[in-house]
Amino acid sequence: MSAAHSRDSSRRITIETPEQVSLSFELAGVAERFGAFVLDTLIVFVVLIAASLAISLTIGSASRALGAAAVQVISFLLWNFYFVFFEARHQGRTPGKRVVGIRVIDNRGGPLTTSAVFARNVTRDVELLFPLVFLVVPSALFPNGAVWSRYIAGAWLLVFLLFPLFNRHRLRIGDTIAGTIVVRSPRAMLMADLGGMTQQQQARRPRYVFTPQQLNVYGIYELQVLESVLRSPEAADPGSVITICDRIKTKIRWNRDLWQVEPYQFLHDFYTAQRAHLEERMLMGERREFKQQ
């Protein structure tokens, strides 16, 4: 995960939980949401076809009319309540959303209620199905209406379809009405603390010592870039570690007499010293985000 990308504020939403801790979620992209929708639609259709087959073999062979009725009721229930059921029962995730890794949450930080789930799903036909039908066969809308009325209605429906493109959070109308939002399911692994020490490291530490002047050069942003480098596979590449090492040594005016260092150990020590320094200053109420200009 690239830190810079995930911190992009326009792609995140912050909600405040009842404990008054603010949590930030990464918004799901239009493509992810559409992908999940397509998956769910496929599931609905497969289930529907299977159910219709089963019905036509059982009830349908006894009475055609009753079989047709059963199929009609099932397709009504499936299409309208598949999404509601799963979002209400599985913390805002339909099977499609689960596969894609997104979920629905309440955008004010409260629990996701069944009525909110219903409100966001009941609008889907008008938002998606009708505009698509209109684009493909304009005459299907208002079959008896005048041509101009059809186009006015069509334009109106296109507003529904394109609505997500005209607001910051890419909300559908259903989400707007229900007060919900679709976010990426958060997942992050806790990795070893770079500031902590294994016994082996403890034995040879601290090898490089830095003066406060040297530690005053960089800010939090640079510290965390260094962290992501040390945690990334790049850290295994000696070439890039040496390059970064040289850049840091130049910047902090590292002692010319001790210029030759063991690069990985040096970066590690620098990271630890830098973080301790900045954290201490943060505790004093002095938070420096970037390096000095």
Next chain:
Amino acid sequence: MKSPTSSSMKSVSFRSQRERTWAELEDLVGRVEKKGLAKLSADELQRLPVLYRATMSSLSVARSISLDRNLLDYLEHLAARAYVVVYTPRRRLRDQISEFFLETFPTTVVRYWRQNALSAAILIAGMCVAWAMTLSNPENFYSFVDSSYAQGRGPEAATEDLAAMLYDGGDIGTDELGAFSAQLMSHNARIGMLAFVLGFAAGIPAIYLLFTNGLTLGAFAGLYQQRGLGVDLWGWLLPHGITELSAVILCGGGGLILAGALIFPGEHTRLENLKLRGRDAGVIVIGAVIMFCIAALIEGFFRQMVTDVTVRYSVATLTFVLWGAYFLRAGLHLRARNTAAPATTQAGGVVAQSEAAT
């Protein structure tokens, strides 16, 4: 000057002390996400909120003392996942359903009585217009009803044929009645949901839908009355119509709630308003969909099987009384709660005068 060594870093010791709590929470949350809350043991269920609160506080502390990006991301993501799990309504489905029908749905309907009354007024206005115009000149019938929908029940039909339509069906099998019922339900429920959704477009489509439904109804009423079949038509229509038209009116009302939130934003922004009222409107529409199902059952079975006018009217009256009592009860509850609320404020000694005035 000596530079601080890692062991003195608060964030490092903080992490090593709390790490185990986080791992425990992560494990529980992971299991709930996969298998649901029901699969947790009683102990684990009690542990969950404790671990959640501990992790929330860890997050707050970490934000103020740690600069370890990975730790902060991890805690934030874990807290977010746990938050979703912890704040999932945990009641049993049965309790949720009974609360919805005994409390949430009827009180919401009563709370938005203005919108619902307006919705009813639009429907009735459409009915009156078409009724009066068809009564004065039956040829107007087709201005209001599409010929494909009328299915031969137009002004050109003989009176006996029109009458026959109302009393037909005594000999149809139950299977076909079931099919008819199912068709009615899905069709009507769709129209109802549409009326609600279209409220978003400033309410104009919702109003249009209500009004044209009223026109169709009024045109039939006018035509039949002109042939002296008024009593028979209403006997045919009302047993299920009371329930069905109420559901149409409620869906329209839901649409008008959304429209009102957009057009008259009041002290909130339009988007906030939609959020505030959209859910209430959603509640009304879910209830209305259930009402459509009930109406479809009455229409599909009862109407076709019972042709006696007196029985038809008795059933119509019964449904009216039942729905009336249902919503009236909710209204009384609501009033009881509203009068109880000011009493508590008075006890707090904040506002006595203004409450008394309202």
